[in-house]
Amino acid sequence: MAAAGPSVFLLMVNGQVESAQFPEYDDLYCKYCFVYGQDWAPTAGLEEGISQITCKSQDVRRALVWNFPIDITFKSTNPYGWPQIVLSVYGPDVFGNDVIRGYGVAHVPLSPGSTSVCENICFRHKRTIPMFVPESTSKLQKFTSWFMGRRPEYTDPKVVAQGEGREVTRVRSQGFVTLLFNVVTKDMRKLGYDTGPPDTHGILGPSPPQGLPG
């Protein structure tokens, strides 16, 4: 079977959780994990990570910089369930309890490409993810959760990567996290998936996707 060509395609993602904008909070740390479909499997790298605690910069930007690296390789047979990165940011509240400051999710970029450090080339895979937290169900609950430092949290941060069941929740937006991705894919085109932008096509040129090989 190996002679007939690849039977999986590979997706390599590296990049970093660069920084965040949380105007009201300080001393935050961030967790990330990947959510992917059943046909996906990580082959190398870390699926989850937790960053250091960062304080706000003293300049006007008030940025919270982590520069926390991401490096993972997936293999898959099916683009369905394309990996998503789920971010959750935590930080201390007034009483010093660690509480959730934001959940966010973004798909790993579909098209290969890298962020350029050079200023005048566009940052193709720079993502700014708006973050949100679940809201308390009532004012009283809100108060008690604030008072006791037990804010409502998702049972699992991966919930934010799924659409199912979200209708029962209410969230509030707060802050942004900036992510940088560099994406390399292997054998995707050979399996009939064309994700690249037209300018990176190389010699082959745009070939119509053959559906799925029979």
Added chain:
Amino acid sequence: MNPQEEKVKIITEEFIENDEDADVGRQKTSRVQRRKRKKQLPTAGPDEMVSEKSHLGDQQEPGHEDPNADARPLSMPTRRGPRSLPPIPSASRTGFAEFSMRERMREKLQAARSKAESALLQEIPTPRPRRLRSPSEKELETEFGTEPGGKIQTTQQEDDSQSYSRVKFRDSVRKIKSKTPVPPGFPSAEEAYNFFTFNFDPEPEESEEKPKAKNRDGANQEEGEGEEEEAPVPEGIDKTDEEVLLDDKDAVDFLLGLDRGAEDIVAVRPADYESVHIRLQKEKELLFIPSRRTVPTYKKLPENVQPRFLEDEGLYIGARLEVPRTNQNIMENRLLMQEPGRRWFGDDGRILALPNPIKPFPSRPLVLTQEQDIKAELETLYKKLQALRNAVQVSLNPAKTPKSLDTTRRAINEYKSEIRQTRKLRDIEQEKDRTLLKTIIKVWKEMKSLREFQRFTNTPLKLVLRKEKVDQKADEEAYEAEIQAEISELLEEHREEYEQRMDEYRSAHQQWKAWKKAQRTKKKKKKQGVEEHPDDEMEEPYPEEDPVKPVPPEPTNQAVIEQEVRERAAQSRRRPGEPMLVPELSLAGSVTPNDQCPRVEVLRREDVKRRSVYLKVLFNDKEVSRTNSRPLGADFRVHFGQIFNLQIVNWPESLTLQVYETVGHSGTTLLAEVFLPIPETTVVTGRAPLEEVEFSSNQHVTLDHEGVGSGVPFSFEADGSNQLTLMTSGKVSNSVSWAIGENGIPLIPPLSQQNIGFRSALKRADAISSIGTSGLTDMKKLAKWAAESKLDPNDPNNAPLMQLILVATSGESYVPDFFRLEQLQQEFNFVSDEELNRSKRFRLLRLRSQEVPEFRNYKQIPVYDREIMEKVFQDYEKRLRDRNVIETKDHIDTHRAIVAKYLQQVRESVINRFLIAKHHFLLADLIVEEEVPNISILGLRLFKLAEQKRPLRPRRKGRKKVTVQNLSDGDIKLLVNIIRAYDIPVRKPITSKFQQPPRSSRTFSEKQAASPTTHSPTHSADYPLSQVLVRPFVEVSFQRTICHTTTADGPNPSWNEELELPFRAPNGDYSTTSLQSVKDDVFINIFDEVLYDVLEDDRERASGIHTRIERHWLGCVKIPFSTIYFQAKIDGTFKIDTPPVLLGYSKERSVVAERGFDPVRSLSEGSYITLFITMEPQLVPGESVREKTSDMLKKFDSQEDEKLLQATEKFQAECALKFPNRQCLTTVIDISGKTVFITRYLKPLNPPQELLNAYPNNPQATAELVARYVSLIPFLPDTVSFAGICDLWSTSDQFLDLLAGDEEEHAVLLCNYFLSLGKKAWLMMGNAIPEGPTAYVLTREQSHYLIWNPCSGHFYGQFDTFCPLKSVGCLIGPDNIWFNIQRHDSPLRINFDITKPKLWKSFFSRSLPYPGLSSVQPEELIYQRTDKAAAAELQDRIEKILKEKIMDWRPRHLTRWNRYCTSTLRHFLPLLERSQGEDVEDDHRAELLKQLGDYRFSGFPLHMPYSELKPLIEAVYSTGVHNIDVPNVEFALAVYIHPYPKNVLSVWIYVASLIRNR
């Protein structure tokens, strides 16, 4: 004061017109002039005056005049004269005229101001004038009567009171002021004199003029001028004299006043007070408060104009903005007040709020084109009429009609009505035709007159009316014939009608007559009656109820009809003999050449030449091509002659032509857009006719030459009347068609989309989908909806919808009987359906997404079909295939096979329901949120703050629960803590009764007993009762992983060991549902470790030890994993399930000595083990899912009374509030998913007669036997079978049919049996170990209560410490439910007296009495006797299978079967069944020993209910009998099945291993 102003104008005009009147009007003029001067004053006067005036207020006006008047004389002294002197006669006419003109202008400018002034002059004179005027007043009185004077005086007096002082003061100031600007020396007495005379002159004049005006009744003043003007003249003269007199005096006063000025200025007056009244009055003058009342429409419209409602005319005007009525009224009132010109109001008398749908400019009527259409229509109508008439004629002729009379008549009737219709239509058309002809002629005439007027001709258009001579006579005849035909038809019609009516009349008359007759007889009777009782004479009873005597219908009058017909004919038809006029339009006329035209016309023609026109072609709103720019011809024609070929890709939606005009080299302007229809598919090139489409633009063009322009009114007539407004308009001749391809096939859109009209309408009407798709499927319904919802058909927004309805209802277009939601679905389909079905990969993907169990967690579906093995689907396909095939391989017994299948199906359906429910999330599934703490928790928390960090007595802290998402294999461990055991059976000193075993076979421990290394005292051989010790250890097996503890000593060992067993979820799926459906059990087996010395040679004993370890099974405890999962932990002491006969072991006798010390233990028999089992990490049980689905299931329909259901909810809520942990059950769900009240399940039901007959005299024994019978029905937990979804309660007969059920079913059946046995029995809901929430049965014996475990058949006393039931939630009887509201819920500590309402809260009480619910249980249970032969056969099969299994489990050893022993055992087993495993041990052992004397025997009987083969095999396996690997071991296995009624089978398996003693 309009009259005054007007008069002034008029008078001045008079001067212009007739100078001969100058002398007569001299006096007049002087007066006029004076007044004029006065009116000029404000303009001429210095600015300061104006400003002063404005802020002094209106009252001051009279005073004002004075200085102004002062200023005037300087500039116009000469004209001042005439007042005292006669006017200068030399004043020329022209000059005067000019002067008067100027005056007029000024007057116009000052109209408003002077109006106000004069009004005030009249009303509020200064105090001084009053004084001065007194003489004139008198005079006025004499001359004109008191009327004006009185009026003035009253007003004066009113005003004086308040204004006097102020006015006076100001006056004096002004006087001084007015003096100042005058150059010194100039003012004189004369000046002053003038001043004052000027001022007060007008007053009387005004007053006299006013009445004059009144006298004239406001009529035309010009009329009475000559005469009536005379009257005031002498008066004026008199007055001037008088004025002189007065003014002299005045002058003196004035001079004096000057001196007094200072005092006047400083005069101190009390503060002014204005009463509210007055202020209001003044405010009323100043302020305008618009009324809120509705303004009548006539005020808002021009006079004599009816409001016009455009909606009624069928125009769409849109919906007005919602404005409150009052606001609207206020606005209207304000507008009416502010701007009397009604330009804010529309034709309907409302404020203009919407764009006017009516173009202000009429577009050109197109006269000539319509002609042709109408002509054609007429022709067809005529023909039709003729044909119909003929048809009637023919059919009326009976000889010619072969048809039956009936059909003919009907046909005739139809024809006739058709004739009528056609006639009507024809008449209408004819009339149209005539009027058209008339208009044509009129237009032509107009054109001709215009040409004549202009003296040139622009267009070669020429209309020739061709008269067709007609034969007078023939024509007349034809005309007459036509009329006659019509008359006869009408007559016939009328006759028919008449006859019909006559019939009616006749019947009515008949009736009436009958009634009359009856009446008469009645009357007669009455008369007689009246005669008898003359007193009650009365009128005819109910005269009004008499049927009216029917009037016979009038016969039709032929003359009248003829008259009518003739009139109509005269109106609409050409008169006979009148020549037929055929208008013919030709272009034969001559155009006047340029040089003969006037200049403006030449200009126009040049301008026309400069203009050119081109067209853009737009397809689907995109420009696709454009024509060349062509100049406009002199006759305004442009010939393009271009053909555009359009290859279209998209569905044609619209085709538009845009007409652009270019003037010279300047830019282009879009004149108009012409929308062309998409051609029908039948219209192909070559067949398409040229069509003319009109267009018109609303552009405004004004030209500086003779050209008409656009949107500008102009007139054809010389006198400028009859204005017309023409717009730029025109026609585009075009033809649109589908092309024909090379092979002659028209290139029309594909056939499937041929229905252009409908489809395109459909496409455009996307809004329709919002109505609901069902509307589209039924056009009639849609139309009905549109009619009902009163859609405005004129609203452009509704246009597509209306069009659609129109198309659909007209029936012209084909309405498909389907509606395609996604029209483009096919184009967007990923692959075709066939391919989708063929591909293995797609199939796999689909099955996975459907969550088919086999594929639910399939990872990494291969990319290529070829990589997918066919066997992947095999299991699935097999399952599908087997769904309906009953397989007997595993089940042996067909009945059970059927049941198993049935259960499987129920399970599948429930799981499917559950899968749906799984995708229904609750907040708690997604978000972890702390509950709102109540005060006690808060208090505890606060208290905790002060708590010691390391307390002396630490409390157990709850572990963190882990959600199941991120778990994988190996993450979860099962922790089993084996603490201790009680009353383990001990070995029996076998040797005591028989001869000593050979040395070599003595047990190792016995050997060891004397050795000094042994620490246990019980080991000593000289133990008083020669106690043989037992060395038990515990082996825990779970999912085929086995762990065991160390070996402890003695019958009451304490291990205190923690065993860790890994847990693997099925398929690696750690979701809640998957965990819930784990069926594995945890087996806790207790073994005795026996060491045998196998040293063959005694000589070696000194140098080595050679022993064999044997383990003897003592008993086991089985705990299902699901229980652990739901309970999170299991902590307690459990009865060890020991076999009834344990050869070589005994309990009672050996521990007699100990028993005395342990009273608690003595209460119960058997061995016990204390365990603590939990999982690490703790998993969140999927309880929420369960509740949720039960909520969902609750919504299933119920046949219970709504009130009852409400009561149950209330009851449950109340109970849950008090004791949230206690189980309270009121309603359950039956097997069909309906909610049923729980007491309906309880009803006395007869147990099998066989059981009752067993112990006729011993009710207790009977009860036990019944309990045993019930316990023999296999147990199948709901939680496993239905994956934690819900409890489904089956009725007892269903339960017996299924032969499987969980605690509830067992308990219900047992309870029902007990009830039928006459016991007091209740269903008891509570928590037990290890089952968790479960159901037990409580019975009341004479003095005590018994608690029955329905699944095991055991019973316990209320105070038995080893009773597995740990808490009691509620009791359920056949007619009530009692909830435990005592402090404790342990059965040891509660009172079961349900009559005490303080202890037991009952569901039905006095407030809600028991309604007498019928039971869901059957009347009687019918038991079939079980086929004994089948049981025997089954018995043999089981034995065979088990033997094979044991051999399989010993692959490396030879398994020998001791037949002799087996047969012995087989005989023994029925005994065990009979005695229920009691009191047979000794006999049995004795017998065995007798027969198998030279064998060392270890073995035991197992007893279990029969459901399937697998549990039997498992049980045998778990005993570990097969593990013996002594080379010369022999085995014995016997199976006995005892059949009970209803196919309940009790299975006994005796397994034993034998080792021959040497």
